[in-house]
Amino acid sequence: MKILKGSRRIALSLLAIASLQVQSETLDDSLLERMTESAPRLDSQVLSMAVNASRCAIGNGVAMPERLAVIDFSLPSSEERMWIFDVRTGDLLLRDLVAHGRKSGNFRSTAFSNAEGSNMSSIGLFRASESYYGKHGYSLRLDGLEPGVNDLARQRAIVIHGADYVSDSWVNQYGRIGRSLGCPAVDNQVVEEVVDNLKGGQLVFKYYPDQEWLQSSSFLHCEDTQMAAASGNEAGQS
Numbered sequence: 001m002k003i004l005k006g007s008r009r010i011a012l013s014l015l016a017i018a019s020l021q022v023q024s025e026t027l028d029d030s031l032l033e034r035m036t037e038s039a040p041r042l043d044s045q046v047l048s049m050a051v052n053a054s055r056c057a058i059g060n061g062v063a064m065p066e067r068l069a070v071i072d073f074s075l076p077s078s079e080e081r082m083w084i085f086d087v088r089t090g091d092l093l094l095r096d097l098v099a100h101g102r103k104s105g106n107f108r109s110t111a112f113s114n115a116e117g118s119n120m121s122s123i124g125l126f127r128a129s130e131s132y133y134g135k136h137g138y139s140l141r142l143d144g145l146e147p148g149v150n151d152l153a154r155q156r157a158i159v160i161h162g163a164d165y166v167s168d169s170w171v172n173q174y175g176r177i178g179r180s181l182g183c184p185a186v187d188n189q190v191v192e193e194v195v196d197n198l199k200g201g202q203l204v205f206k207y208y209p210d211q212e213w214l215q216s217s218s219f220l221h222c223e224d225t226q227m228a229a230a231s232g233n234e235a236g237q238s
Contacts (some may be wrong), residue, residue: 027055027087034090039083041095046072049220050205055127056222057145057203062127065202069128069194071098071184073109073121073132073208077176082186084197093197096190102179112208114144114152119181122150122158123206125219128198129154136161136185140195142204149213150206158182160198162191 032051034045050070058064060183068085075081082098085091100109103119113120131140139161144150150158163185165178184206186194199205214220 026059027051027112029215031087031090032087035085037093038090038092039095041071041080042083043072043074046070046074046207049207052222053205053217053219054203056219057125059222062145062203063201064068067197067202069198069202069204069206071206073100073104073206075110076108077169077179078107082097082104082194084194094190096194097168097171097177097187099163099166099177099180099183099185101182104179106179107207112210113182114148114150114156114158116152119158121180121182121184121206122149122153122156123208123210123213124151124205126150126206127158128200128202130203131195131199134159134161136163137188138162138192138195140199145215146219149217156182158184160186160191161186162186162188162193164188168235236237 006224015170028175035051036047039047047070054068065087068087070083070085072081077097077100080095080097082094082096083092084094086093095175101119101121104111105122109121111120112123114122122144124144126142126144129141129143131138131141139159142153143160144153144158161183163178163180166185167177167189170177
């Protein structure tokens with residue numbers, strides 16, 4: 001009898017995992033292909049990670065977004081390294097410059113932190129929340145979804161805002177754009193478009209090949225995490 005009950009619990013756990021996967025099917029491989037075609041300059045592996053992390057978040061209760069922003073911090077700040085996609089169609093809506101924190105690096109970003117006062121950028125998956133008007137004008141609050149990696153983003157006031165040091169003229173003059181206190185600052189000319197596209201629960205994925213994060217992020221290893229959770233529930237009920 002105990003074996004039967006255990007088998008039923010395993011089956012229910014597997015059904016729960018399958019249910020989570022069904023919920024994220026709208027971010028399917030055909031959509032990924034369309035996004036890849038619309039953004040040929042975005043590393044396809046980075047985009048695939050962003051989509052897979054988003055699938056995981058949706059499968060674990062995060063609302064299905066209408067748009068997804070991908071920031072590739074492995075690229076130099078002189079390059080347009082932020083992409084915003086329409087998740088329903090796979091179309092690229094915007095590609096532009098984005099700043100990293102002043103303590104994250106100079107021309108390139110190489111160091112990241114979740115600590116308040118670090119003046120560093122943070123990586124991982126974020127939810128773009130409410131827009132507001134602050135000292136930088138029209139801005140957007142971000143909530144980090146990864147504990148220990150970026151979950152102090154709101155406390156640290158890590159937001160998307162416009163900045164005069166994020167522009168082609170800065171690149172022409174200095175060979176790079178300016179740096180923030182950790183915020184992914186954007187060009188003042190596009191900040192309204194960026195905020196309006198992302199506010200209200202859209203997802204933002206910030207990438208850097210940090211090996212510890214790549215190996216430990218639950219969003220990048222979603223199936224493993226769900227299976228471990230199912231195994232843990234089974235062990236606790238046996």
